[in-house]
Amino acid sequence: MTNPNLPSKGYRSFVLVLLTIVYGFNFIDRQIVGILAPFIQEDLGLTSTQLGLLIGLAFATFYTVVAIPIAWLADRYNRVNILSLALATWSGFTALTGLATNFTQIGLARMGVGIGEAGGSPPSHSIISDLYPKEERAGALGVYSMGIPLGIMAAYFATAALMGSDGGDVNWRRIFVFLGVTGVVLAIFLRLVLREPKRGAMEFDNHDEIIQPPFKDSLKTLLGIPAWWAMCLGIAFGSFVSYAFSAFQTSYLRALDPSFDFQTLVFILGVINGTTYAGGAFFGAKVADKWGASDLRAYGWLPAISIGICIPIAVGAFWVDSVAIHLVFTTFLLFFLGVYLGPSFAIAQTLAPINMRAMSTALFFFILNMIALGGGPTFAGWMIDVFKANNADLEAMRLAMTVTCAFFIPSVLAFLVVAKVLPRDWAAADKRNADLAKQGS
DSSP states (O other): OOOOOOOOHHHHHHHHHHHHHHOOOOOOOHHHHHHHHHHHHHHHHHHHHHHHHHHHHHHHHHHHHHHHHHHHHHTTTHHHHHHHHHHHHHHHHHHHHOOOSSSSHHHHHHHHHHHHHHTTHHHHHHHTTTTTHHHHHEEEEHHHHHHHHHHHHHHHHHHHHHOOSSSSSSOOHHHHHHHHHHHHHHHHHHHOOOOOOOOTTTTTTSSHHHHHOOHHHHHHHHOOHHHHHHHHHHHHHHHHHHHHHHHHHHHHHHHOOTSSHHHHHHHHHHHHHHHHHHIHHHHHHHHHHHHHTTOHHHHHHHHHHHHEEEEHHHHHHTTSSSSSHHHHHHHHHHHHHHHHHHHHHHHHHHHSSSHHHHHHHHHHHHHHHHHTTTTTHHHHHHHHHHTTTTTTTHHHHHHHHHHHGGGGHHHHHHHHHHHHHHHHHHHHHHHHHHHHHHOOO
């Protein structure tokens, strides 16, 4: 029965768009280091390994570890307050990144960004799950996941717009300060307009009280779900490659063709990320909801197929002879990389106990980012330095990225496991919610 006290469709759409914009800022502040990598590396005298650590492990360690206690708070206290404070924090440290003069200082600033961003997605996922029923959740979270490509696009556009008329004259410090200040303003707006939704509103009527199981019991339940684990590993290994790809793409393209106008290149990459990656995320979410309505295995099959297609495209992108052909490969790669986002986010929320939804996202992102964000750029940067011992810079990057693309294989295998075990785990989640409803009536 429809609950008349639930928020209107218009308000839900407004919240979803606003949270997507916030998620976009999350990725602007994260992606901008990779885009500006050649200039930061030259200005601060960083090695490729240091650059990989800066983009990957230094950020990911704090991002993933701090997300767990923040998620614990988000499952119990006002999620809007937590999200607003988190956005203001990571934006402030983004501005401070532009003031760094050495590796230690910029590393500390990126750690601060990671701490702030840890409070972004767990409360956002939880809020969205209290505004959309499970039948629409993949679609809603798919829209939310479009914050990734839209944020990346905005990062490229901001770089191009602020770099000056000469594409080689890039004031990377000014870009970080501008983005940081803008994020703080958005945090204030978010706090003023967003209302805290009722927990479990899509599983229970508003007159029902949610019986909260003990935290340890819920955590044990969450960590005992095979499909949840398989999904985490699937998206982690897939993102391992995509993070490494984005971290060194501009460096690779400058080595491939130093004469190619960098400002033009940044605009093109922004358009590709904002259209094909976003299109892939939207397409994957809609297909997952439609296909999954008749066969829940679709939530595993669809990501497995899309990542399998990514393997030859990603490898080929680093062995072509021109920037233009590389960008064509990138266009197709980003579309298929976007497909697995919506199904994965939906699995993380739907299988989790209701009082563990923010924690489910935090633990899911812990696994994802320690493997992908912490490992991908760090591994690729280390491999580049290894191959540089006997090869030119361009050849070293090609060999390193080819090796890195092998991590797509365990991603495919993990999502095939999801397809096999998800129907049983989904049914068990429905039964848990039904039992809670009976207890709360």
